[in-house]
Every structure is written in C-alpha cells, then in structure tokens.
Amino acid sequence: MRAESLLRDKLLPISTVVLFLIAVWYVAAVFLNAPFERDTAARAGTEIAISDLVRNTMAQERPVLPAPHQVIAEIWDTTANKAITSKRSLVYHAWITLSATLLGFGIGAALGILLAVGIVHNRAMDRSLMPWVIASQTIPILAIAPMIIVVLNAVGIAGLLPKALISTYLSFFPVVVGMVKGLRSPETIQLDLMHTYNASQAQTFWKLRWPSSMPYLFTSLKVAVAISLVGAIVGELPTGAVAGLGARLLAGSYYGQTVQIWAALFMAAALAAVLVMIVGLAHSAVLRRMGARP
Amino acid sequence: MNFPALAGAILFWLLAWALNEWLVRQRFQSRTAASAARFTVPILFGITILVLWEGIVRGFGIPSVLLPAPSMIWQxxxxxxxxxxxxxxxxxxxxxxxxxxxxxxxxxxxxxxxxxxxxxxxxxxxxxxxxxxxxxxxxxxxxxxxxxxxxxxxxxxxxxxxxxxxxxxxxxxxxxxxxxxxxxxxxxxxxxxxxxxxxxxxxxxxxxxxxxxxxxxxxxxxxxxxxxxxxxxxxxxxxxxxxxxxxxxxxxxxxxxxxxxxxxxxxxxxxxxxxxxxxxxxxxxxxxx
Missing domain, CATH: 1.10.3720.10 (MetI-like)
Incomplete structure (x- = not known):
C-alpha cells in the first residue's frame, strides 16, 4: 500500500473540484445575468456584442448570481474598509451572531453533558427521557424560533439570550446522544476492574467513564457548534433583527442586494469552518494530553 | 394565583415520577408486560410534561399571549x-x-x-x-x-x-x-x-x-x-x-x-x-x- 501523500491525496483532488465549481459558477453567472443585459440593450435599441455582454454580466449592481470576484470584493469592502464598530461592517454583524452562537453552544453543551450523566446513572431518566430527547429533534425548532424570541422579548428577556436559547436547543441533542454513548463505552471488564478496586461511583465516573467519553464528546461538539451557528442565524431572521448575519440575509433579500446575501453567506461559512476547526484542535490537544498516539 | 391547579399538577408530577421509578425497577415475567412497561414510561413522562405545563399556566395565570395552555392549543x-x-x-x-x-x-x-x-x-x-x-x-x-x-x-x-x-x-x-x-x-x-x-x-x-x-x-x-x-x-x-x-x-x-x-x-x-x-x-x- 502506498503512503498517503498530502499533495496527491488531498490538495490536488480538492483544488480540482473547487476550481471546477468556480468555473461553473462563472458560466452560470453569465447565463443567469445575460437576460438583464439583453433587456437593457433592447430598451436602448442597440445590439450588444458577446464580449461586452460577458464583461457586463460580471459587474452588475444587483445580479441574479454575482460572480465570485464580486462577492470577494464585497467581503473585502465590508470587513477591511469599514470600522469594526460600524453597522456596515460585516465583522460587526459576524460578532453579534458569534456571541449568540457561543453562549448557546456553551449552555447547550453543559446541559447535554448533565443530561447524559443523569441518563447514564438513573434508569428511570434513561427510559423516560431518552425517547423524548430524540423526539424533540423531529420538531422543527427553527420554525418555533420566531415565537420563542417574541415570547421572551415580551417577558423582558431581550438581546442575546433568546437567540442563544435556540442554539442551545439545537446543540444539546448531539451532545446528549454522543455523551450517553461515550459514558457507556467502557467495557464490562474495565468496570469490573474498578469494582475490584472498591471504587465509588464518583471515582468510576471521573477515572474511567469521563476520560473514555472524550472522543465521543468532541465528535458531538463539532456537530453541536455547527448547528448552533445555524440556530443563531435563523434566530435573527423573523424578528426583524437589526444586527447579525441573519439580519444581513433578510435585509439583502428585502432590497434585492444579492451581493450582500452572498457575502453574508460566505462569512457564515467561514465562521462555521473556524469554529469546527477550533473544536477539532481542542480534540486533538485533549487526546494528546491523555496519551493517545495519532 | 390559582393554587389548586398548581398543586394538582405538582402532585401528578410526583405520582408519575414515583410510578416510573417503580416501573423501571420491576422484573416482568411475560414479554408483553415488559414491553408495555417500556412504552408506558416515556408516554407517562410526556403526559406529565403536558399536565405540568397546563398547571403552571393556570396556576400562575400566565397570559395566553405568552404561553397558551395545552388545552387551549388543542381547541x-x-x-x-x-x-x-x-x-x-x-x-x-x-x-x-x-x-x-x-x-x-x-x-x-x-x-x-x-x-x-x-x-x-x-x-x-x-x-x-x-x-x-x-x-x-x-x-x-x-x-x-x-x-x-x-x-x-x-x-x-x-x-x-x-x-x-x-x-x-x-x-x-x-x-x-x-x-x-x-x-x-x-x-x-x-x-x-x-x-x-x-x-x-x-x-x-x-x-x-x-x-x-x-x-x-x-x-x-x-x-x-x-x-x-x-x-x-x-x-x-x-x-x-x-x-x-x-x-x-x-x-x-x-x-x-x-x-x-x-x-x-x-x-x-x-x-x-x-x-x-x-x-x-x-x-x-x-x-x-
């Protein structure tokens, strides 16, 4: 068997596919934006040459599909050229969303771990709670998001927390499922060993169950952090929020600012990638501390 | 505040909890009884949540704009x-x-x-x-x-x-x-x-x-x-x-x-x-x- 090579097995195929997608995107941009250019030309009573047509489709104010470089220019414009505190800065909006995401993720992860500990140690909780934990996820919580926010606003809880609660609801589920699996992952033989040491339940938990659940925990945390970002973004949609990536999406769709929508989308994607990467790094750091060899 | 509703809901909750604890500790002889118990426990839990919800909404007189009671939603x-x-x-x-x-x-x-x-x-x-x-x-x-x-x-x-x-x-x-x-x-x-x-x-x-x-x-x-x-x-x-x-x-x-x-x-x-x-x-x- 050949050794894995970074260039041949990772970079080359991925960059090929990405380049192909970008090419498709440019072609699609030309085709989707062309009707508008033809209309303008027809209204002006002129024929438009193909070369002009292609060039114009790349530089429309409100294109049906903006060309990649337009989106990148918009991202550059709204991140680097604006003060961070400005309402026009994408960094500002991303920070609003990020803070809700992190708060919700934190609460969700803590809640998930607590529930999992309860489920593993108490049979009644296991039997009664577990089916509902699963059923809770078949409810499209994102659909309830507007109402939760309106209700919480009415009670006087405004700002970060309502959005964070939606993230919490979404992110606790993968953590519960993963942690229950992880805390139960020690084998009988290991549990028996703890038993022969006369270990108390707390000792068994901290010295055996908790360490052996770490890989499961971090795998679910990766899912949880990604999904809690989705929760925060959707939480900003329906209330007519003034700030945040979700608000940028909504404002963009109201005013037909497609470039703005795509820029917000890319920002959200970058945010998700960074968050998942940070959790991944923490994962490998913890595993290394625990003595695992890669 | 409506104390009977609240107290009733909490009483129901405690009873259902006790029943669930009792159910999961039972060892049933027949297969059907065991599987019936397995279904009863989560269903009872769900009903308990609904009853608690109803009791809290009525007990504290929460306006229906904030959180309507389950019975109202059903209607x-x-x-x-x-x-x-x-x-x-x-x-x-x-x-x-x-x-x-x-x-x-x-x-x-x-x-x-x-x-x-x-x-x-x-x-x-x-x-x-x-x-x-x-x-x-x-x-x-x-x-x-x-x-x-x-x-x-x-x-x-x-x-x-x-x-x-x-x-x-x-x-x-x-x-x-x-x-x-x-x-x-x-x-x-x-x-x-x-x-x-x-x-x-x-x-x-x-x-x-x-x-x-x-x-x-x-x-x-x-x-x-x-x-x-x-x-x-x-x-x-x-x-x-x-x-x-x-x-x-x-x-x-x-x-x-x-x-x-x-x-x-x-x-x-x-x-x-x-x-x-x-x-x-x-x-x-x-x-x-």
Missing amino acids: RLVNSLPTLAADFRQTFLKSVLTGYALGCGLGFLVAILIDRSPFLQKGLLPLGNFVSALPVIGVAPIMVMWFGFDWQSKVAVVVIMTFFPMLVNTVSGLAAASHMERDLMRTYAASWWQTLVKLRLPAAWPFIFNALKINSTLALIGAIVAEFFGTPIVGMGFRISTEVGRMNVDMVWAEIAVAALAGSAFYGVVALVERAVTFWHPSIRSGRA
Missing part, C-alpha cells in the same frame, strides 16, 4: 383544521416530499457516479463534509429570488440541504464492504454492477438510512424556514410568522404541533422502512433501534 387545532390542512398540503406534501425525494435521489446518484473515480471522491468528500457543517439554510433568500415565491423555491432549498448528507453517507456506505467480501465477489467473477447490487449496496443501507433519517428532519426545517423569506399566503412557515405578528400564539402552537407530528411521523416511517430493509444489522437484531 384551536380542532377549530382550524381546514387552514392547518391547507398549510400542511402546501409545505409538507408539495415542498418537503418533492425536495426530499429529489435531494436524496440526486445525492445517491452522484455517489454511485463518482464511485469509480477515487480522484473525484477524494475531492468531493471533504467538500461534502464541509458543506454539511455550513449554515446551508442561508441560501433560502437566494432560492426564493430565483424560483419565485411558490413551492418550487422551497423544493430547491430542501434539495440543497439534503443533497450533501446523502452524498457523504452513501459514499462512505459503499466503502463499508470489507476486502474479504469484495475478494469473494471477484473470485465469483462478478462484474462491478453485480458487486454493487449484491454486496456493496446492501452493506451501504445502514449508512444510507442514517442520511435519510437526518434528512427527514432537515427537509421540514428547510421548507419552513424558506417560507419566512416569502411565500404565497399559505404554508406552515408563513402561518407561523404572520400569526406571531398578530399575537395569535395559540394558532402558532397549533401549527407547531402539526409540524412536530408530521416530522415525527416522517422520521418514524423512515425508521420503520429501515427496520424492514436492514433486518440483518446488529442494532436491529438485538431489538434496539
């Missing part, structure tokens, strides 16, 4: 069945089911197509994993712009949301058959096609059903959220966002109840089909799904 649900049915038809039957079938079908087909090219797999898999972590739901406003307000734009959102989980899971499922088994097929002089149908697809079913289950929830969410960005005057997402604006919170909850029911039923049907198709899998054989 509303029964009274506005035609509206709910129309919304259900628009969102679930038109958008969700079409999008789900198209998205899962496309993901499956693409996975089969790139199966013979390791190069494409290496390029597409990391991307697919990456996209699965992205807030794909954000494309909703763009799709609404491209495909108009009606259900076609929701179908597009659902297709995009369900495509990548299906692709990633099918590709890893097709790789699940071991070398031994593949070598055996080779010694039988089986063609690629025969190996696919007789060995690798059956081995991939658990993975594919995993994706189908994930997608069943994703599809409903995608369709409802896409309706926040513009829709004709019917649909679950539309109803939720407008009734919130009019402070008809009981109607919103009724809609949510329908959505939850539809979502659970959808998931349940997929899970049932999975049991029938992958009856050989250890997780099903031991009786635990």
Whole structure:
C-alpha cells in the first residue's frame, strides 16, 4: 500500500473540484445575468456584442448570481474598509451572531453533558427521557424560533439570550446522544476492574467513564457548534433583527442586494469552518494530553 | 394565583415520577408486560410534561399571549383544521416530499457516479463534509429570488440541504464492504454492477438510512424556514410568522404541533422502512433501534 501523500491525496483532488465549481459558477453567472443585459440593450435599441455582454454580466449592481470576484470584493469592502464598530461592517454583524452562537453552544453543551450523566446513572431518566430527547429533534425548532424570541422579548428577556436559547436547543441533542454513548463505552471488564478496586461511583465516573467519553464528546461538539451557528442565524431572521448575519440575509433579500446575501453567506461559512476547526484542535490537544498516539 | 391547579399538577408530577421509578425497577415475567412497561414510561413522562405545563399556566395565570395552555392549543387545532390542512398540503406534501425525494435521489446518484473515480471522491468528500457543517439554510433568500415565491423555491432549498448528507453517507456506505467480501465477489467473477447490487449496496443501507433519517428532519426545517423569506399566503412557515405578528400564539402552537407530528411521523416511517430493509444489522437484531 502506498503512503498517503498530502499533495496527491488531498490538495490536488480538492483544488480540482473547487476550481471546477468556480468555473461553473462563472458560466452560470453569465447565463443567469445575460437576460438583464439583453433587456437593457433592447430598451436602448442597440445590439450588444458577446464580449461586452460577458464583461457586463460580471459587474452588475444587483445580479441574479454575482460572480465570485464580486462577492470577494464585497467581503473585502465590508470587513477591511469599514470600522469594526460600524453597522456596515460585516465583522460587526459576524460578532453579534458569534456571541449568540457561543453562549448557546456553551449552555447547550453543559446541559447535554448533565443530561447524559443523569441518563447514564438513573434508569428511570434513561427510559423516560431518552425517547423524548430524540423526539424533540423531529420538531422543527427553527420554525418555533420566531415565537420563542417574541415570547421572551415580551417577558423582558431581550438581546442575546433568546437567540442563544435556540442554539442551545439545537446543540444539546448531539451532545446528549454522543455523551450517553461515550459514558457507556467502557467495557464490562474495565468496570469490573474498578469494582475490584472498591471504587465509588464518583471515582468510576471521573477515572474511567469521563476520560473514555472524550472522543465521543468532541465528535458531538463539532456537530453541536455547527448547528448552533445555524440556530443563531435563523434566530435573527423573523424578528426583524437589526444586527447579525441573519439580519444581513433578510435585509439583502428585502432590497434585492444579492451581493450582500452572498457575502453574508460566505462569512457564515467561514465562521462555521473556524469554529469546527477550533473544536477539532481542542480534540486533538485533549487526546494528546491523555496519551493517545495519532 | 390559582393554587389548586398548581398543586394538582405538582402532585401528578410526583405520582408519575414515583410510578416510573417503580416501573423501571420491576422484573416482568411475560414479554408483553415488559414491553408495555417500556412504552408506558416515556408516554407517562410526556403526559406529565403536558399536565405540568397546563398547571403552571393556570396556576400562575400566565397570559395566553405568552404561553397558551395545552388545552387551549388543542381547541384551536380542532377549530382550524381546514387552514392547518391547507398549510400542511402546501409545505409538507408539495415542498418537503418533492425536495426530499429529489435531494436524496440526486445525492445517491452522484455517489454511485463518482464511485469509480477515487480522484473525484477524494475531492468531493471533504467538500461534502464541509458543506454539511455550513449554515446551508442561508441560501433560502437566494432560492426564493430565483424560483419565485411558490413551492418550487422551497423544493430547491430542501434539495440543497439534503443533497450533501446523502452524498457523504452513501459514499462512505459503499466503502463499508470489507476486502474479504469484495475478494469473494471477484473470485465469483462478478462484474462491478453485480458487486454493487449484491454486496456493496446492501452493506451501504445502514449508512444510507442514517442520511435519510437526518434528512427527514432537515427537509421540514428547510421548507419552513424558506417560507419566512416569502411565500404565497399559505404554508406552515408563513402561518407561523404572520400569526406571531398578530399575537395569535395559540394558532402558532397549533401549527407547531402539526409540524412536530408530521416530522415525527416522517422520521418514524423512515425508521420503520429501515427496520424492514436492514433486518440483518446488529442494532436491529438485538431489538434496539
């Protein structure tokens, strides 16, 4: 068997596919934006040459599909050229969303771990709670998001927390499922060993169950952090929020600012990638501390 | 404050809790009694939550604008069945089911197509994993712009949301058959096609059903959220966002109840089909799904 090579097995195929997608995107941009250019030309009573047509489709104010470089220019414009505190800065909006995401993720992860500990140690909780934990996820919580926010606003809880609660609801589920699996992952033989040491339940938990659940925990945390970002973004949609990536999406769709929508989308994607990467790094750091060899 | 309602609810809660604790400690002789107990415990828990909810709402006199009692929601649900049915038809039957079938079908087909090219797999898999972590739901406003307000734009959102989980899971499922088994097929002089149908697809079913289950929830969410960005005057997402604006919170909850029911039923049907198709899998054989 050949050794894995970074260039041949990772970079080359991925960059090929990405380049192909970008090419498709440019072609699609030309085709989707062309009707508008033809209309303008027809209204002006002129024929438009193909070369002009292609060039114009790349530089429309409100294109049906903006060309990649337009989106990148918009991202550059709204991140680097604006003060961070400005309402026009994408960094500002991303920070609003990020803070809700992190708060919700934190609460969700803590809640998930607590529930999992309860489920593993108490049979009644296991039997009664577990089916509902699963059923809770078949409810499209994102659909309830507007109402939760309106209700919480009415009670006087405004700002970060309502959005964070939606993230919490979404992110606790993968953590519960993963942690229950992880805390139960020690084998009988290991549990028996703890038993022969006369270990108390707390000792068994901290010295055996908790360490052996770490890989499961971090795998679910990766899912949880990604999904809690989705929760925060959707939480900003329906209330007519003034700030945040979700608000940028909504404002963009109201005013037909497609470039703005795509820029917000890319920002959200970058945010998700960074968050998942940070959790991944923490994962490998913890595993290394625990003595695992890669 | 209405003390009897509150006290009654709390009493019911304690009783149900005690009953559940007692039930899980029992060792039943007959199989039917044991499985009945297994079903009773979660159902009792669900009923308890409803009773507590009702008791707290009545006990503290919480205004119905904030949190309506379950009984009120139920009344509303029964009274506005035609509206709910129309919304259900628009969102679930038109958008969700079409999008789900198209998205899962496309993901499956693409996975089969790139199966013979390791190069494409290496390029597409990391991307697919990456996209699965992205807030794909954000494309909703763009799709609404491209495909108009009606259900076609929701179908597009659902297709995009369900495509990548299906692709990633099918590709890893097709790789699940071991070398031994593949070598055996080779010694039988089986063609690629025969190996696919007789060995690798059956081995991939658990993975594919995993994706189908994930997608069943994703599809409903995608369709409802896409309706926040513009829709004709019917649909679950539309109803939720407008009734919130009019402070008809009981109607919103009724809609949510329908959505939850539809979502659970959808998931349940997929899970049932999975049991029938992958009856050989250890997780099903031991009786635990």
